[in-house]
Amino acid sequence: MTDQLTIRDLRRKWKPHKERLGAQGGEHGHPTPIRFHRACSWLAEIENLTDAEDNDRTLIYQWIAFNALYGQWDEKRQEPKQDKTSWQDFLDQIVSLDESKYLESMLVENKKLVEAILDDEYLSKLFWRNPNQGTARQARRAKFASRTWYLEEKWTLILDRVMDRIYQIRCQLIHGAATYNGKLNRRSLKRCVMMLEHVMMSVLQVWIDHGADQDWGPMCYPPQG
Template sequence: MTGLPDYTSLKTKQRALRDGFHENLSLRVHRALSWLDRAEQCGDDNDARFIFLWIAFNAAYAEDLGEATPNAARSLFRDYFGKLVPLDTEKRIYNALWHRFSGPIRLLLDNKFVYHRFWNHQNQLFGYDDWEQKFAAARQQAQQALAQQNTLAVLTTLFDRLYVLRNQLMHGGATWNSTVNRSQVRDGAAILTFLIPLFIDLMMNHPALPWGRAHYPVIL
């Protein structure tokens, strides 16, 4: 598939290929596409589009971890990217990171309001007084990854930041359509709009890989 896939093109592809999918992949793709379809109907509502796209991402990557901690969830999508990035032989993810969204990504990586240690310090949790030093080190590592064009490292760090934004929105830590911190919601929604269809497309291109058991499998 050339160009940026969308719901319609991916749904057509899924219908053509789904008989050859393992049930785990079939359920993941079916659910992810349903949320991608909803996200594409959001118009200028960046809050809603971000939330629906994150649900699509969750449907694509997540596995049942039981009572998972945030760190376990982050580890899981890092493993997912480790599997996904080598499959991107057309360098579509690479081009999105280095060309189309390099500016917004740099802004997100430099934004303390989507850095989890900053919020842990604000919430007076023990062990986070050094968040500023940790943030500076993380920024430096991210800049090195950008300079080295390390797709996996940048993608992992980017989604670590987006995960904080996801938590702010999903847990009621932000106001809908607020004038505060609009840039990260707008940029986050734009990045997900581009990347999530690529992730789904790559998964369908490699149905033989073990994509893992989906959350809440269908039980009749």
Template sequence: MNTFSALKQRHRDERDNYPSALALRTHRALSWLKKAEECSDDDSKFTFLWIAFNSAYAQDFEQKNNYGERGLYQEFLAKLVELDSEKLLDKIVWENFSGAIRVILGNEFILESYWSYQSGRITEEQWKEVRSKAKVTANVALGQNDTALVLSIVFSRLYTLRNQIIHGGATYGSSANRQQLKDCTSLLEQIIPTIIMIMMDNSQELWGDPVYPFIDS
């Protein structure tokens, strides 16, 4: 497993040869990965791992308005899978975490439409229809060994969990969501360092300018 210390040493050795945008993205992502590794609780660890993910992929806000944040990170994940010459993401999805991923995909409490139903924005019938379609999509992705699609669906579930935590919709240390948070955090602990490594391996690719560039004052 790639750790912060190993990736940071590589970053120091190679960053002068990276495009400035990639050097900054990976530097920021690594800083949050380091913080996540220092945390002993899953609430904090998950939050900092998600920030590390944001640091790696975040695109211009105008693009987000036009395409949607989920669309942007799904495109980003598909690119990573395509560039992953060592098939590390495949190994995470199909070997290391295949059981946990199936649990995450089957957990209705991190399906956004469940909360839309609970808050009265959609009917129970609509919620059940969305749940049914989500199960079909997940089963097709799993059945076809489609790593990019599986990761896309998984990250849509992680995004719901992220919203619950970041927007105050969960209690710190709550026993109500422990197992799903543990599963999601463990998965991110493997995926985030791998994402950073794939970006470093493909420094010639266009990864886009950071939303907030570094300003030397």
């Protein structure tokens, strides 16, 4: 299982690519190692949290790490591109590169967790547009749809739907729509933290084994000075 690796293990695996690409970098360095370094720096900080149950900060750090990989710079508007489009395009690319089937294996191993997330109305945009029993039932239909997706091996679709649910709670935290270490939706948050850990470890494995020489697009805010 990929998530048994530590950040130190991943950095060790990445080192040959880092050195090779570093020699090719321009004035501010090659963007691919910079993205990887930024992502790992935030994931490493999770390992340093004194409270292992600090799921609020854990999920925020996890998403920042993910954003370091997927973030795209809009060269025309001179600002970062829209989050959702960027991470969806990124995951499409990652899945297409995943010859080792890290993500497929991860989704199969964590099918129950995937179903639990898709069965949680509090992680659904549809529910929050008009919270009631009817929209809650509609929001939970994704769980049953996912069983067909698994049979048809629609890994990109499953990943997209799960990440969309995680993005919902990420937005609640980032935009101040939740209380730090509050009492509500703790189970939802815990599931998202668990899932995002699995996703990030699998994505980084694909990045190392199959993505070192890919063009990951214009990086946001390259190092200066």
